[in-house]
Amino acid sequence: MYNGRMNLIEHVSQFNQRMAVYSKDEALMCKAFSSSLRLMAMRWSDGLRSNSIDSFKQLTQAFGSRFITSNRVPRLLDSLLSLSIREGETLKANSNRFWKMYNKIKGNYDDVAISTFKTGLPTEHGLRKSLTGKPVTSLRQTMDRIDKYKRVEEDH
Structure with missing residues (x-):
């Protein structure tokens, strides 16, 4: 579950691995993605305008753009x-x-x-x-x- 603080790329990658069998069904991937989100990110997902996302790739890009500031940067x-x-x-x-x-x-x-x-x-x-x-x-x-x-x- 994405909580707004974990690594975005890891979250999407884990989601893709869990959903590998369904990866060709873009609509299902998009709908199921919101079930991998906790409250704050789910509110964002629920707030997306109808028909504003055309593909799972577009959804994950929008997700990344929205939560990039929450992404933890590895320390040096x-x-x-x-x-x-x-x-x-x-x-x-x-x-x-x-x-x-x-x-x-x-x-x-x-x-x-x-x-x-x-x-x-x-x-x-x-x-x-x-x-x-x-x-x-x-x-x-x-x-x-x-x-x-x-x-x-x-x-x-």
């Missing part, structure tokens, strides 16, 4: 590179913020993420010393190590 790698632990911030809060940002970045930057997370910690931080002394080779290892230090932090 720079957004991640500038993150570091804030004064007084817990490791848990910092890692949550870091991974939330990482998930918004398009592309595979695992090595950069590992290095950036480590350098975002103060040099005297136990986790940074651990990541420097015994380097990790994957995001999974990094997250496991972070979790270990978060548990220690929570126990204190």
Whole structure:
């Protein structure tokens, strides 16, 4: 269901996949498309003038034009590179913020993420010393190590 905040292209693509069997029936595709919309987008669909859309392609183009400002733009790698632990911030809060940002970045930057997370910690931080002394080779290892230090932090 399109809620006004998700990626437009992904939504149309998923709809097309679900409706592949009916893809030759333009009228059905257009009518069924509104059933994939939540309230705000459905109001837009219901408000289209009768006979103003001639094809499913035209409908998806109008949909894209109307909701383009709602489309989330992937964050740039720079957004991640500038993150570091804030004064007084817990490791848990910092890692949550870091991974939330990482998930918004398009592309595979695992090595950069590992290095950036480590350098975002103060040099005297136990986790940074651990990541420097015994380097990790994957995001999974990094997250496991972070979790270990978060548990220690929570126990204190």
